[in-house]
Amino acid sequence: MIRSLRGIEPKIASTAWISEAAYVVGNVVIGEYSSIWPGVTIRGDGELITIGNHVNVQEGSVVHGDGLVIEDYVSIGHCVVVHGDRIGTGSLLGNNCTFLTESTIGKECLIASNAVVLSNVDVPDRSFVAGVPGSVKRAVSDEQIEQMRMTAEHLVERAEWFKESGL
Known part of the structure; x- marks a missing residue:
């Protein structure tokens, strides 16, 4: 469900996929090839929330923050709470983690x-x-960085399946 709040409607790239069972409201921008999965809430009731390109926000996660920026190729796992200021390109937040x-x-x-x-x-x-x-x-290994990038790319493909199916 995509809703405006106080006259501000989310801006969503045409290549992005938003599940009909997600709730995206207000001052939110979602970039190219990003995916918002069922049960996700993105609440833009303050400063702009910017979600970059090739970002996936998986089932049950909550995204809220004033001026929050999620850069490109970020994967946000299942049931994650995102309330911080910035997530850098290529990062992965594991299931059930919290970012304050x-x-x-x-x-x-x-x-x-x-x-x-x-x-x-x-x-x-x-x-x-x-x-x-x-x-x-410790530092993240080159192998882990490659795996994180593959996760982001894989979910672009999966989201396309849902989009093509009209879901």
Whole structure:
């Protein structure tokens, strides 16, 4: 469901796919070939939420934040809470993780499932973060970066199946 709020309607690229069972409202821009899966809520009731190209937000996730920017080729796993300021290109947020306000995640980062990135934290590029609270455990390997990129590309293909089926 796509809704306007106070006269502001989400702007969605024609190549993007938004599930009919997702809820996208207000001040939101969604880029080319991005996908928003069933049960996702994106609530743009403040400053613009920008979702880049080739981004996937998977089932059950919640995206909300003032001025939030999600750069290109980001994968947001199932049941993730996104409330921070910026997620860098090529990053992957694992299932059930939480990303809190006034924080940033650098480029090509891997946030482990169930990790919590606390408020006022800046995660450097190519970091693997795990734990509660989340902390940098090591650098992300070239192999992991390739896998994360493949995940983003794979979900573009899968979203196309749903779009072609009229779902």
